Amino acid sequence: xSPERMNILVVDDDEIDTESVRRLFRxxxxxxxxxxxxxxxxxxxxxxxxxxxxxLKHPCMLLVDINMPRMNGLELLEAIREDPALRxxxxxxxxxxxxxxxxxxxxxxxxxxxxxxxQDEDYLMQAIQSAMGVGAT
Amino acid sequence: MFxxxxxxxxxxxxxxxxxxxxxxxxxxxxxISAGSFAVSVAFMIWVYFQLDVRRTAHERxxxxxxxxxxxxxxxxxxxxxxxxxxxxxRETEELFGFSREALVGEPIEILVPQDRRDHHKRHVEKFFxxxxxxxxxxxxxxxxxxxxxxxxxxxxxxxPIMMPEGLCTLAAVIDISDRVEAEEEIKRSNRELEQFxxxxxxxxxxxxxxxxxxxxxxxxxxxxxxxxELKRYLELLGSRVDRMQVMLNSLxxxxxxxxxxxxxxxxxxxxxxxxxxxxxxxxxxxxxRIDRSLPVLITQQSALSQVFHNLIGNAIKHHDRDTxxxxxxxxxxxxxxxxxxxxxxxxxxxxxxxRIFGMFQTLRPRDEVEGSGMGLSLVKKLVEQxxxxxxxxxxxxxxxxTCFRFTWPREVECRRSA
Numbered sequence: 001x002s003p004e005r006m007n008i009l010v011v012d013d014d015e016i017d018t019e020s021v022r023r024l025f026r027x028x029x030x031x032x033x034x035x036x037x038x039x040x041x042x043x044x045x046x047x048x049x050x051x052x053x054x055x056l057k058h059p060c061m062l063l064v065d066i067n068m069p070r071m072n073g074l075e076l077l078e079a080i081r082e083d084p085a086l087r088x089x090x091x092x093x094x095x096x097x098x099x100x101x102x103x104x105x106x107x108x109x110x111x112x113x114x115x116x117x118x119q120d121e122d123y124l125m126q127a128i129q130s131a132m133g134v135g136a137t
Numbered sequence: 138m139f140x141x142x143x144x145x146x147x148x149x150x151x152x153x154x155x156x157x158x159x160x161x162x163x164x165x166x167x168x169i170s171a172g173s174f175a176v177s178v179a180f181m182i183w184v185y186f187q188l189d190v191r192r193t194a195h196e197r198x199x200x201x202x203x204x205x206x207x208x209x210x211x212x213x214x215x216x217x218x219x220x221x222x223x224x225x226x227r228e229t230e231e232l233f234g235f236s237r238e239a240l241v242g243e244p245i246e247i248l249v250p251q252d253r254r255d256h257h258k259r260h261v262e263k264f265f266x267x268x269x270x271x272x273x274x275x276x277x278x279x280x281x282x283x284x285x286x287x288x289x290x291x292x293x294x295x296x297p298i299m300m301p302e303g304l305c306t307l308a309a310v311i312d313i314s315d316r317v318e319a320e321e322e323i324k325r326s327n328r329e330l331e332q333f334x335x336x337x338x339x340x341x342x343x344x345x346x347x348x349x350x351x352x353x354x355x356x357x358x359x360x361x362x363x364x365x366e367l368k369r370y371l372e373l374l375g376s377r378v379d380r381m382q383v384m385l386n387s388l389x390x391x392x393x394x395x396x397x398x399x400x401x402x403x404x405x406x407x408x409x410x411x412x413x414x415x416x417x418x419x420x421x422x423x424x425x426r427i428d429r430s431l432p433v434l435i436t437q438q439s440a441l442s443q444v445f446h447n448l449i450g451n452a453i454k455h456h457d458r459d460t461x462x463x464x465x466x467x468x469x470x471x472x473x474x475x476x477x478x479x480x481x482x483x484x485x486x487x488x489x490x491x492r493i494f495g496m497f498q499t500l501r502p503r504d505e506v507e508g509s510g511m512g513l514s515l516v517k518k519l520v521e522q523x524x525x526x527x528x529x530x531x532x533x534x535x536x537x538x539t540c541f542r543f544t545w546p547r548e549v550e551c552r553r554s555a
Binding site for chain 2 (some may be wrong): 014019020023067117118
């Protein structure tokens with residue numbers, strides 16, 4: 001186990017989806033600190049510690065939905081890759097969109113993985129575990 | 138000449154008679170000559186009138202033809218073999234905004250949009266190489282050019298005509314702006330509908346997935362609970378959520394069927410049907426007979442595959458026995474191939490033949506047979522998108538079994554460029 005708990009920022013505007021992610025980690029008894037942002041704008045504020053949010057502690061990674069108000073997941077990704085301080089953050093996409101252009105756009109922004117809600121959760125958890133260095137289940 | 142001769146004789150006899158040298162012979166001669174003269178004059182008058190009647194008839198018929206040409210609701214343009222305008226009617230003047238004086242003698246390209254003139258010239262040459270009645274440039278958008286420079290879509294029919302000055306073409310031009318506009322409107326409204334169906338089905342999936350999750354979590358929490366009624370309600374809730382998910386997925390698939398731009402490839406229908414049959418009826422009492430005549434097509438594999446998948450799948454799903462036979466065959470129908478999918482199931486009564494192709498239509502309660510009711514409407518859409526037709530043959534009052542027949546183009550590319 002890593003000496004420090006991994007901080008995972010879930011960026012999703014649907015409370016049930018956020019709860020679903022929380023249950024996934026709980027079920028697997030993975031020691032992580034989960035944080036939630038409702039859209040890209042809030043996510044950037046949390047990562048940068050702006051607007052009254054405490055700065056997201058390292059090590060951290062992002063689990064991002066695509067369709068969200070104000071700033072969607074792809075726009076958030078672009079903003080992260082353009083910021084030298086955030087450029088190397090590991091980002092996973094968890095969305096309902098299986099549109100080819102979304103998958104391509106996400107891959108162009110070097111995401112760790114692209115997963116579909118309701119069907120790819122097991123793969124997502126395996127990918128997160130291996131990224132955390134805990135190893136696959 | 139004869140009349141003059143007769144007239145001369147008559148005059149001579151008349152003079153003799155005046156001089157008092159009368160006799161019977163002379164009187165007879167006079168009578169004969171006078172009769173001949175009268176006949177000759179009558180003949181000449183008759184000939185004159187005959188010629189006049191004919192000339193009048195000819196003139197009348199010519200003016201009638203001219204009037205038909207002039208008053209034709211199509212713009213009519215007569216061109217010689219060099220593509221020069223010989224004659225136009227009123228409608229041509231009106232449609233193109235040129236006077237006939239400005240058009241006669243000019244090359245026909247004066248009425249063609251600038252960017253299509255070279256192409257048109259080649260087309261004219263080609264027409265005279267093989268002159269026969271035809272519609273001009275079928276398959277491409279033809280345009281006319283108004284004197285003001287404005288362009289408009291036209292449809293043109295060409296007929297070769299032999300005129301005294303040589304072989305000519307009569308072109309009948311119709312302004313089809315209204316038709317093109319109506320077609321565009323239909324296309325736009327179809328696109329909107331498809332977009333609506335796509336967005337609606339896609340966006341409704343997300344909250345529904347949330348409901349499904351909540352049902353799952355509540356069920357987990359209720360484990361060990363004794364309230365059977367509550368469990369039953371939750372089960373029903375879950376099954377309706379599942380059904381709605383199936384319906385939304387089908388709607389999504391249906392709306393996407395019009396958007397797919399899959400590449401064309403060589404598809405061996407025999408192999409395709411074989412693999413679909415194996416996936417749907419894997420050796421459990423179902424026999425799928427595939428006729429060897431199934432052709433190789435150049436088409437979008439996914440579309441054809443979906444059609445066979447739904448038809449064969451339906452044959453199994455709606456069969457009233459645990460075993461049965463399905464037969465797939467094909468007939469050559471020119472540019473199209475007519476496929477038939479036959480099953481020995483219970484059949485479908487004629488009054489339902491139309492309804493089964495409707496969206497979300499099922500003939501049995503959904504609790505008995507799970508299905509979205511979209512299968513056949515998707516099949517119909519896919520077949521019609523290819524320019525084909527689908528029909529059903531079945532009458533349980535006569536015999537068991539249902540046969541779906543549909544046509545599919547042998548080569549999609551050929552059909553499009555034809």
